[in-house]
Amino acid sequence: MLSLSVLLQRFAEELRRKTYYAFLIKGWERKICIVAEDLDRRYSLRFHPDGVQIAFWPEEETPDLIVRGKEEDLLLLFAGEELTFLHVKDQIDTKGSVRDQLKLDALIRLAAVGAAAR
Secondary structure, three states: OOOHHHHHHHHHHHHHHOOOHHHHOOOOOOEEEEEEOOOOEEEEEEEEOOEEEEEEOOOOOOOOEEEEEOHHHHHHHHHOOHHHHHHHOOOOEEEEOHHHHHHHHHHHHHHHHHHHHO
16 A cells, blocks of 8 residues: 555645646635544645655645545545545544535546546
């Protein structure tokens, strides 16, 4: 099984391959904190027109969106398979604006489409 950090890297790589990625996030530069509760780990996804940066979350920073859940559920979420995605959304706690939540959902699905096409 992949680790969450490896899966997040793959997610970012899939988004970088999309020629229309910059168009999709134009005006939407966000810091998203991914919290794996059972591992006590926090990851940072920083979206900007040049791509997505992934790192461990710095404690002193305030996120725009927080996605919290068990590692297994987060792995299923970012794997992005449609039926799994819909099921696991109920297991994940997301805090932030509805616009940010919907945008992240769309990006997760977009990255999964790229992975499924290969």
